[in-house]
Amino acid sequence: xxxxxxxxxxxxxxxxxEQIQADIKKQRGAAHLFVLGDMISPNRNCDALxxxxxxxxxxxxxxxxxxxxxxxxxxxxxGYRGDQKPDVRNKPDGATTMQHLRxxxxxxxxxxxxxxxxxxxxLDCGLIHGSSADVGDPLQETTSPLILLDxxxxxxxxxxxxxxxxxxxxxxxTGGQIHSKVKDHAGEEQRDQAVPKRTVxxxxxxxxxxxxxxxxxxxxFLSVAVRSRRSNLGFG
Amino acid sequence: MxxxxxxxxxxxxxxxxxxxxxIDQQGIKTITCLGDLVGYGPQxxxxxxLVRQRAIPTCQGCWDEDIIDGLNACECSxxxxxxxxxxxxAHHWTADRLTDxxxxxxxxxxxxxxxxxxxxxHGSPNSQHxxxxxxxxAFAALERVETAGAETLFCGHTHxxxxxxxxxxxxxxxxxxxxxEQASEQExxxxxxxxxxxxxxxxxxxxxxxxxxxxxxxNTGDVSIREVDYDVAKTCRAIVEAGLPDVFAWxxxxxxxxxxxxxxASHVCER
Amino acid sequence: xxxxxxxxxxxxCGKTNWIRETLLNHGGTCAYLRLxxxxxxxxxxxxxxGIDQSWLRDQIPQLQDLSDPAPSSQLxxxxxxxxxxxxxxxxxxxxxxxxxxxxxxxxxQFNLTPDRTLHFGVDPELPKQDTLDFTKLEAWxxxxxxxxxxxxxxxxxxxxxxxGAYGDVYRAKALMNMPDGRSFFCNWMVSQSGSQFLPLQSxxxxxxxxxRPSHLVIQGKGLIPAGIRSTINDCxxxxxxxxxxxxxxxxxxxNLQPTLPTPA
Numbered sequence: 001x002x003x004x005x006x007x008x009x010x011x012x013x014x015x016x017x018e019q020i021q022a023d024i025k026k027q028r029g030a031a032h033l034f035v036l037g038d039m040i041s042p043n044r045n046c047d048a049l050x051x052x053x054x055x056x057x058x059x060x061x062x063x064x065x066x067x068x069x070x071x072x073x074x075x076x077x078x079g080y081r082g083d084q085k086p087d088v089r090n091k092p093d094g095a096t097t098m099q100h101l102r103x104x105x106x107x108x109x110x111x112x113x114x115x116x117x118x119x120x121x122x123l124d125c126g127l128i129h130g131s132s133a134d135v136g137d138p139l140q141e142t143t144s145p146l147i148l149l150d151x152x153x154x155x156x157x158x159x160x161x162x163x164x165x166x167x168x169x170x171x172x173x174t175g176g177q178i179h180s181k182v183k184d185h186a187g188e189e190q191r192d193q194a195v196p197k198r199t200v201x202x203x204x205x206x207x208x209x210x211x212x213x214x215x216x217x218x219x220x221f222l223s224v225a226v227r228s229r230r231s232n233l234g235f236g
Numbered sequence: 237m238x239x240x241x242x243x244x245x246x247x248x249x250x251x252x253x254x255x256x257x258x259i260d261q262q263g264i265k266t267i268t269c270l271g272d273l274v275g276y277g278p279q280x281x282x283x284x285x286l287v288r289q290r291a292i293p294t295c296q297g298c299w300d301e302d303i304i305d306g307l308n309a310c311e312c313s314x315x316x317x318x319x320x321x322x323x324x325x326a327h328h329w330t331a332d333r334l335t336d337x338x339x340x341x342x343x344x345x346x347x348x349x350x351x352x353x354x355x356x357x358h359g360s361p362n363s364q365h366x367x368x369x370x371x372x373x374a375f376a377a378l379e380r381v382e383t384a385g386a387e388t389l390f391c392g393h394t395h396x397x398x399x400x401x402x403x404x405x406x407x408x409x410x411x412x413x414x415x416x417e418q419a420s421e422q423e424x425x426x427x428x429x430x431x432x433x434x435x436x437x438x439x440x441x442x443x444x445x446x447x448x449x450x451x452x453x454x455n456t457g458d459v460s461i462r463e464v465d466y467d468v469a470k471t472c473r474a475i476v477e478a479g480l481p482d483v484f485a486w487x488x489x490x491x492x493x494x495x496x497x498x499x500x501a502s503h504v505c506e507r
Numbered sequence: 508x509x510x511x512x513x514x515x516x517x518x519x520c521g522k523t524n525w526i527r528e529t530l531l532n533h534g535g536t537c538a539y540l541r542l543x544x545x546x547x548x549x550x551x552x553x554x555x556x557g558i559d560q561s562w563l564r565d566q567i568p569q570l571q572d573l574s575d576p577a578p579s580s581q582l583x584x585x586x587x588x589x590x591x592x593x594x595x596x597x598x599x600x601x602x603x604x605x606x607x608x609x610x611x612x613x614x615x616q617f618n619l620t621p622d623r624t625l626h627f628g629v630d631p632e633l634p635k636q637d638t639l640d641f642t643k644l645e646a647w648x649x650x651x652x653x654x655x656x657x658x659x660x661x662x663x664x665x666x667x668x669x670x671g672a673y674g675d676v677y678r679a680k681a682l683m684n685m686p687d688g689r690s691f692f693c694n695w696m697v698s699q700s701g702s703q704f705l706p707l708q709s710x711x712x713x714x715x716x717x718x719r720p721s722h723l724v725i726q727g728k729g730l731i732p733a734g735i736r737s738t739i740n741d742c743x744x745x746x747x748x749x750x751x752x753x754x755x756x757x758x759x760x761x762n763l764q765p766t767l768p769t770p771a
Binding site: 133141144145146147148149150153154167168169170171172173174175176177178179180181182183184185193195204208219221 | 373374379398399401409410411413415419443463
């Protein structure tokens with residue numbers, strides 16, 4: 001079985017993407033690339049990266065993309081999600097940020113972004129930008145285990161790969177239980193429920209990415225050296 | 237001190253009056269309502285006006301929300317075309333009949349109410365459409381209460397009353413961070429929390445035609461589920477006289493829900 | 508040697524079921540005819556909508572339908588068995604000479620004379636069923652040719668129907684079409700526990716509305732036809748919805764083409 005490369009937070013940086021592609025090739029056995037959202041940002045023109053993701057070079061590992069927080073802001077702003085207003089517009093510089101984001105992404109890419117899924121379910125693993133509760137859910141290793149377990153339960157997966165927080169971590173639920181007592185008109189029932197053996201993996205963001213081997217369940221946290229200095233990251 | 241929690245009145249005046257009589261007879265002064273004042277039943281204005289007259293703190297139910305916002309429930313809500321058609325018919329009938337004043341009242345209802353460590357919601361703290369069933373994953377149930385910062389969560393929406401206590405819980409984790417070879421072990425002890433479902437006053441689905449609600453004692457923590465007989469035939473006559481489908485009267489008189497809900501109650505509407 | 512048997516009995520006693528079993532066990536060729544039956548004051552017959560014929564021919568493809576005017580190309584074997592079914596409320600009395608005159612008249616139209624007659628509740632050869640004693644019975648029926656049901660809606664409607672939402676229904680039977688091309692024989696009798704939902708063996712491709720018999724026949728008291736019609740209307744799929752449900756099924760069978768107009 002081949003390894004997965006999990007990437008997020010490219011934010012329009014085609015150089016970074018090419019570096020990561022090259023780095024992955026140096027690792028052995030990585031054949032599946034998942035890009036978990038935040039491919040765009042308001043801080044640079046994203047068209048070149050989006051074009052490359054949509055039409056990969058022959059030498060590229062084919063990317064499988066889902067939408068993330070920034071994509072959601074853009075799609076909401078363009079009306080793809082009904083009458084909602086994007087969260088960004090509630091912030092002090094929200095209008096300016098949204099204007100930059102619109103300028104950073106050609107409308108040619110909108111339909112493609114709108115066609116992306118919320119997440120992938122592969123081999124009992126959930127691959128998602130935030131969580132199924134919210135695309136902006138910043139799950140990290142310090143998040144309450146009760147919340148992490150809830151997010152795993154919502155997707156009904158054994159492993160949840162998340163990118164929103166930008167953190168790289170592996171948190172395994174190793175034990176525990178709870179007692180439930182239910183009383184209704186028919187009587188009373190009691191039962192114990194054990195914590196299932198499940199895992200949440202933060203895959204990182206930007207230059208930090210993750211390799212995962214489904215066969216051995218091994219996780220490797222990696223980074224590429226960033227060639228150019230990146231400017232102010234702005235919101236998110 | 238004892239207080240009563242009622243839910244899902246569904247425009248059933250006779251049932252609502254019977255429940256209020258039952259509450260009054262016990263000398264209970266504090267009542268909280270978990271929404272769905274209207275929907276399917278024949279007396280939406282009368283029920284809303286009685287809630288307003290009695291000044292009962294109320295949170296907004298899914299039906300109340302749909303009357304204000306318009307029908308945009310996701311397709312998952314109804315398991316069949318028949319249920320969907322009946323639901324939509326009831327929605328339009330109710331929206332046509334509710335006065336603007338009563339609609340304005342429903343529009344300003346909060347989605348949650350809080351009193352000390354008690355939280356009152358229609359469906360769940362996340363959504364008016366999420367069902368908290370008595371057999372849902374216990375950890376997920378605890379998460380709903382704990383994340384909302386409550387000790388006891390009162391909910392409705394399912395029309396089946398129950399009291400669920402979640403106790404003795406713990407979760408152990410092993411955390412590996414980037415750069416650390418060693419994983420750290422941690423244990424989280426979970427607090428005891430409760431979910432109390434008030435059932436339904438106007439459209440019971442627990443296998444009987446009796447209206448249900450709950451009484452909770454703040455001091456002792458005791459919760460009792462109350463069942464109240466009411467003149468079902470009176471509401472059935474009102475259904476027919478109001479021009480609602482006769483089959484609604486048949487369903488109510490047999491203790492069936494007006495329209496079936498989707499089987500996958502764990503599904504949370506994404507809208 | 509050809510044998511012609513007449514099977515009579517009140518509604519829902521199990522005539523068609525017994526006939527089906529007998530025909531399946533019969534080695535030679537066979538034929539079937541359902542007569543309109545014998546009425547009695549206050550007791551309306553269930554409409555002879557072809558439900559039983561369609562069901563039996565689906566189960567026994569070689570069965571010759573004597574009500575079909577087109578002559579059968581099949582030759583009769585030496586042990587050709589003809590079973591004739593007729594609804595008859597009251598059992599023939601021992602003193603009565605011959606058959607009920609209404610049934611005799613119907614038989615004459617087909618030029619048939621039974622070699623033997625069996626009546627449910629009288630003849631020990633037939634299974635003992637709880638046959639109800641009817642004093643008053645109304646009948647109602649609806650042609651559902653070309654109609655396709657939302658399957659979950661059918662379950663709800665049928666539940667309501669047999670549990671009294673539309674009057675006291677003693678007997679209900681139907682052939683109902685599903686969007687995936689299947690058809691179901693739905694059968695209920697108040698004296699039996701539970702309904703039967705039996706899929707027909709023949710399945711038509713999901714390419715629009717099927718051209719096959721579909722009908723609902725009900726007998727009972729205090730029936731509410733307006734309520735039944737209203738609910739059925741809410742259960743049936745429109746062209747648009749039918750196409751939405753059938754298109755993905757056809758994708759799995761690439762050679763099929765839709766017959767409905769494409770929704771705008």
